[in-house]
Amino acid sequence: MTTRPTARSPRPSAVRRGPTVRRRAARTGQYLALLGYLVFLAFPLLWLVSTAFKPPRELASLHPGWIPDHPTLDNFRQAFDEQPLLRSAGNSLIASLAAAAITVVIATPMAYVMARHHRSPLSRAATGWIVVSQAFPFVLVIIPLFLVLKEVRLIDSLSGLIMVYVVWSLPFALWMLAGYARAVPRELEEAAAVDGASRLRTLISVTMPLLAPGIVATALFAFITAWNEFFFALVLLKSPQKQTMPVILTHFIGTEGVADLGPLAAASLLATLPSLVLFAVIQRRITSGTLAGAVKH
DSSP states (O other): OOOOOOOOOOOHHHHHHHHHHHHHHHHHHHHHHHHHHHHHHHHHHHHHHHHHTOOHHHHTOSSOOSSOSSOOSHHHHHHHHHSOHHHHHHHHHHHHHHHHHHHHHHHHHHHHHHHHTTTSHHHHHHHHHHHHHTTOOHHHHHHHHHHHHHHTTOTTSHHHHHHHHHHHHHHHHHHHHHHHHHHSOHHHHHHHHHTTOOHHHHIIIIIHHHHHHHHHHHHHHHHHHHHHOOHHHHHHOOSGGGOOHHHHHGGGBOTTSOBOHHHHHHHHHHHHHHHHHHHHHHHHHHHTOOOTTOSOO
């Protein structure tokens, strides 16, 4: 009588090792992809910092290095001597802060209504119009905006520019805030109503604290949009005393298209600092947007 050979079952340790190796390989691949993405994002900023501290001889080199051999601050001195950087930075700061504040004040109640009545035809139509409005190019709206601002005598004024920035940022701000508002559970508001809180008290004490991370993120978006904006500022502001930072940066490029590279890099580096500082200050507020502790025990 012959017996058939039976296949040996794999060892338990070998069975466990297979998925573990695959998970480690997948995690390593994710880390490498993330590292590559971070390097890709950081490359322009690192190269800008390197260029801002290089002397003219190293800037003209055919094989420039990452780290300047003879770092200098002459590019910053030249940038301040040639262009009114502080005044233009002040103009940009006023326009950006005002646009961010006004955008948040207008968008917050509108987004809340859109979130709580998102199934109504009017809310759906408003959402659709918001999405479509983001496809409009700048050149399509600049002529009507110019004519309207000229009619109300707001050409060549920061007030008119702030108004344009608010109108331009408002659709996307509404979209962002509506998403945050939809994430706030209705049950919390209903619980507050059961406890006797009025509608206004519920909004102030329950809803607004939970919306705070979304409001901060929206304000940051509106600020950065206005701070980096160039086209509207170039067309609507004519006086040199009222020009913003992005417009002033173009003055480092000569009439023949040749850029004064060192001072331009120094001025561009200074122009990026407010956005970086603002983001560093409030990023913890954005990432801490959880509902922990909101549920009544």
